[in-house]
């Protein structure tokens with residue numbers, strides 16, 4: 001059953017987290033999975049869960065992998081180390097800086113030169129403590145990287161993934177978080193929505209983590225709308241939560257006031273990047289058309305945020321979509337599948 005057809009969730013973040021970490025569903029086997037003949041892209045593939053996912057994809061015989069990230073030094077190092085581990089594969093680093101629309105557009109144009117692109121995993125993301133306005137767009141950086149630029153890349157990759165149907169539908173998996181479906185979301189009252197995220201007077205170190213959660217919720221809303229315009233026969237679009245994962249660099253910028261109390265819980269329940277990576281592979285390979293437009297967590301199709309089941313949420317999602325399309329200067333008619 002799709003996320004939108006499930007009952008609206010009533011659980012808190014802690015309840016959901018504890019259930020997923022202590023009573024997880026059965027992890028699917030990858031024994032008979034082969035990615036021979038496919039090409040995949042993973043954004044933010046030079047560290048953390050993205051790097052673990054890159055290794056996992058290559059271990060499944062993927063012949064061509066593109067690591068897309070902002071740091072040439074880290075990206076080239078990751079690509080060359082992965083290439084040594086898997087010498088039969090072509091592992092490339094392509095620069096992509098989600099702080100710049102120009103970089104996203106150039107990256108997507110380069111993707112269009114590939115003979116085929118089968119899988120795109122939009123994994124790159126940040127969590128910030130301080131308010132930093134992006135120099136080229138003026139948007140707050142977490143909102144820019146996690147939401148706006150990820151949305152632009154998703155839109156621009158749809159025609160590229162649609163054109164490569166030799167291995168079945170293209171696959172677009174966007175990395176969200178289970179924190180997205182339990183966040184308080186006071187930002188729903190911003191009118192218009194986008195400029196509300198850019199106001200420094202709306203920001204404090206105590207809302208920084210919540211803003212991260214909300215960017216992941218906006219991604220779910222965006223993914224849901226995008227999937228309604230694209231046929232699952234062309235591109236299967238879904239979102240995934242990797243689970244609470246230690247051993248990555250996501251928490252590098254958060255304050256000690258959050259890190260210190262989080263640490264004992266993290267040591268007790270967090271999973272490894274390798275396990276987080278497995279959820280991506282499950283989302284973009286194992287799950288099929290039934291997951292189109294849905295959010296996956298704990299290997300299952302999971303409910304969305306309660307607001308997404310309400311008329312208020314419906315109009316908010318339409319407003320968000322309209323503002324996003326205008327911000328990104330995209331034309332909806334280029335996204336819609338031919339026969340939709």
Ligand SMILES: NC(=O)c1ccc[n+]([C@@H]2O[C@H](COP(=O)([O-])OP(=O)(O)OC[C@H]3O[C@@H](n4cnc5c(N)ncnc54)[C@H](OP(=O)(O)O)[C@@H]3O)[C@@H](O)[C@H]2O)c1
Nearest residue numbers: 044048049070097098099123124125177244245248249250
């Ligand atoms: N760890 C968790 O508990 C958890 C839970 C739920 C969801 N997630 C999500 O999982 C994804 C991976 O997180 P992680 O824990 O593996 O963290 P991570 O180690 O910090 O990985 C994030 C990746 O994104 C890249 N990135 C950041 N800003 C970028 C930009 N402007 N342009 C291009 N790439 C950029 C980073 O590159 P640099 O190294 O150059 O910064 C890094 O490779 C994120 O979307 C995160 O929100 C994580």
